[in-house]
Amino acid sequence: MGIMRNCLLTLFCIALLMAGCNKSKEVSIPSPGPNSLFTETYPLPEASRKVMDGIYNVTAGNELFGDQVVLKWSRKKLTVMCSDGHYLVLDVGQLDSVIMIQGYWRYCYNDNTGIASAYIARDEGGKDIIEANPHPGQIIIRGGYGSKGNEINNPLQFVYLRPISPSVLNKKFSLLAHRSGGRTSDHLPVSENSIAMINFTEGLGSTGIEIDVQLTSDGVPVLYHDADLNIRLTQKGPVSGPINDFNYLQLFYLVRLIHGEHIPRLKDALYFVVDSTLLTDVYLDMKEKVPSIKEVIPIQKEILQRAKEKGRDLNIYIGLPSQDAINDFMSQPDYQKIPSLCELSVDDVVRTNSMVWAPRWTEGTQDALVAQIHGQGRLAWTWTLDDVDWIKEFINNGQFDGILTNYPFIAGYYHYIREN
Amino acid sequence: MKRIIIIGLFFLVAAWNAAAQPGDSIPKTRSHYTLAIGTGWSHYFANMDIVPARNVQKEFIGTSFRFMWEPEYRLSLGLETGFYRIFRVDSALTSEYTMDARMYMVPLLLVIRMRIVDNFYLSLAPGIAVQFSQIKGIGETISSTQYSFANFEACASYLYPLNKRFVIGGEARFLYIGKTNDYIMSLNAVFGVKL
Numbered sequence: 001m002g003i004m005r006n007c008l009l010t011l012f013c014i015a016l017l018m019a020g021c022n023k024s025k026e027v028s029i030p031s032p033g034p035n036s037l038f039t040e041t042y043p044l045p046e047a048s049r050k051v052m053d054g055i056y057n058v059t060a061g062n063e064l065f066g067d068q069v070v071l072k073w074s075r076k077k078l079t080v081m082c083s084d085g086h087y088l089v090l091d092v093g094q095l096d097s098v099i100m101i102q103g104y105w106r107y108c109y110n111d112n113t114g115i116a117s118a119y120i121a122r123d124e125g126g127k128d129i130i131e132a133n134p135h136p137g138q139i140i141i142r143g144g145y146g147s148k149g150n151e152i153n154n155p156l157q158f159v160y161l162r163p164i165s166p167s168v169l170n171k172k173f174s175l176l177a178h179r180s181g182g183r184t185s186d187h188l189p190v191s192e193n194s195i196a197m198i199n200f201t202e203g204l205g206s207t208g209i210e211i212d213v214q215l216t217s218d219g220v221p222v223l224y225h226d227a228d229l230n231i232r233l234t235q236k237g238p239v240s241g242p243i244n245d246f247n248y249l250q251l252f253y254l255v256r257l258i259h260g261e262h263i264p265r266l267k268d269a270l271y272f273v274v275d276s277t278l279l280t281d282v283y284l285d286m287k288e289k290v291p292s293i294k295e296v297i298p299i300q301k302e303i304l305q306r307a308k309e310k311g312r313d314l315n316i317y318i319g320l321p322s323q324d325a326i327n328d329f330m331s332q333p334d335y336q337k338i339p340s341l342c343e344l345s346v347d348d349v350v351r352t353n354s355m356v357w358a359p360r361w362t363e364g365t366q367d368a369l370v371a372q373i374h375g376q377g378r379l380a381w382t383w384t385l386d387d388v389d390w391i392k393e394f395i396n397n398g399q400f401d402g403i404l405t406n407y408p409f410i411a412g413y414y415h416y417i418r419e420n
Numbered sequence: 421m422k423r424i425i426i427i428g429l430f431f432l433v434a435a436w437n438a439a440a441q442p443g444d445s446i447p448k449t450r451s452h453y454t455l456a457i458g459t460g461w462s463h464y465f466a467n468m469d470i471v472p473a474r475n476v477q478k479e480f481i482g483t484s485f486r487f488m489w490e491p492e493y494r495l496s497l498g499l500e501t502g503f504y505r506i507f508r509v510d511s512a513l514t515s516e517y518t519m520d521a522r523m524y525m526v527p528l529l530l531v532i533r534m535r536i537v538d539n540f541y542l543s544l545a546p547g548i549a550v551q552f553s554q555i556k557g558i559g560e561t562i563s564s565t566q567y568s569f570a571n572f573e574a575c576a577s578y579l580y581p582l583n584k585r586f587v588i589g590g591e592a593r594f595l596y597i598g599k600t601n602d603y604i605m606s607l608n609a610v611f612g613v614k615l
Contacts, residue, residue: 217560217562218559228566230599230600231599231600231601235468235469235470236467236468236469236470236600236601237468237469237470237471238468238470238471238476238507238509238519238521238523238553238555239521239553239555240523240551240553240564240566240599240600241553241562241564241565241566242564242566245562245564246555246562247558247559247560249517249558249559250555250557250558250559250562253513253514253517253519253558254470254513254519254521254555254558255470256469256470
């Protein structure tokens with residue numbers, strides 16, 4: 001009996017340990033499938049999309065989405081931003097005079113997700129949207145959402161309340177998404193620090209991105225966060241160890257990010273930003289194990305020149321997170337003309353002539369220092385702010401010009417819902 | 421739900437085990453130290469996402485060293501180290517590039533061993549490991565070292581005393597390397613000496 005008990009205990013301990021080693025579960029984005037009516041719709045013109053932007057009352061679905069939501073179009077998706085971390089990413093098309101809407105909802109703090117589908121009838125705003133009437137009489141979005149598979153079993157209804165205030169829209173406020181648009185650990189369908197994430201992030205409401213820059217052994221700046229190749233960020237493969245040990249071709253052929261993407265070169269990522277997105281700000285977070293400012297500057301210059309040629313409003317800032325980085329930066333020729341972002345003191349911002357001061361959020365709203373920075377014609381951003389209450393506090397009572405967050409849809413909600 | 425069941429089972433077994441121990445029929449031995457060396461076949465459970473298992477060399481020779489303190493009770497404590505080749509991947513990536521990737525490991529484990537019946541032991545061993553990898557192909561050869569801090573070994577041993585000083589036997593062990601999510605098992609012939 002004693003032997004059996006000890007064996008059982010041993011086996012149990014092994015099982016417990018192995019169970020604790022399971023990889024976290026995947027969250028797959030629900031899809032309505034190929035039989036959806038949506039495949040027969042036509043894309044909505046740009047002018048029509050703007051009509052849909054606004055503040056809506058939630059008259060069905062409050063239990064999930066709260067009492068008010070913000071609807072805001074990005075390059076190709078309609079994002080519904082809620083006050084507590086719920087959000088919807090939606091495709092919109094028109095069929096006759098009806099606006100068809102479908103997509104999914106997510107809650108950012110856990111794995112909850114489900115499908116969503118809705119429509120706007122012709123006489124409930126569909127006609128105004130299609131005709132791009134800037135002052136729609138009413139818009140009522142009717143539909144439903146589900147929480148399991150493809151079933152839609154809960155009613156959803158949003159009623160247009162007002163447009164987003166022009167003073168808010170005209171104000172330069174950056175919604176910067178972390179790690180090129182979102183973290184792998186938040187169970188997004190694409191990997192952090194990938195071109196696929198840059199393509200995805202505008203659907204989350206972001207207007208800018210922060211990306212992590214590291215240098216390969218042959219001097220190529222690439223996007224990657226951790227110091228080493230590991231199974232948290234990459235698929236299991238034959239290569240592991242410090243990322244700076246490997247050359248770019250080795251990373252290209254031997255490593256895949258967690259959702260199968262290649263580790264991108266900084267140059268490729270920035271070309272994608274300027275050519276294929278509407279993002280306006282890029283914050284280069286320079287990882288310092290191997291200094292890379294010297295290699296990054298010509299890339300920054302090349303991309304900014306391309307943006308200028310295309311008439312794109314794009315800012316790319318080299319991040320300066322430490323005195324070592326500042327020293328490295330100030331050793332470069334004409335450093336004062338290079339767009340940079342300093343995370344240290346206001347004096348360091350002046351010394352480096354950084355366009356942006358970016359203190360961490362735990363230092364508070366620092367109104368006096370932010371006012372001083374504004375007085376010098378510079379911008380102030382804070383990082384990395386993910387808590388709903390603190391985001392609300394910083395937006396409503398702070399004077400920052402941008403927030404770096406993993407959840408741009410929360411910051412977007414509290415920014416766009418302001419009345420001035 | 422799975423976690424709740426596991427936690428519940430843990431408390432159930434712990435409570436059961438907390439009852440007074442019955443009389444022990446196994447003869448007790450005097451406290452002593454032993455040093456054991458083992459060597460034999462090791463097998464890598466190929467689980468790579470980006471390399472098919474058929475392209476991975478999995479069978480190698482591994483070696484282990486154990487230093488144990490064996491008091492006059494069932495439980496004994498000790499340290500284990502060793503040397504294992506985990507895998508080798510030797511394949512053509514493209515018509516232009518080939519790759520030869522190898523990984524080795526030296527664990528350092530705290531061993532908790534229990535004598536189940538005469539000469540038969542079960543042990544559990546958490547610990548750290550140093551992993552060495554070498555990549556040849558596509559440019560220069562890369563050698564890198566990394567540390568894994570969450571490793572675990574389960575081992576079953578049969579140790580037959582040749583006389584009062586020497587033992588021989590065999591061990592089957594299963595080793596998990598947390599950093600890279602690798603698993604290996606090994607079957608070793610063991611020779612030990614009481615110090």
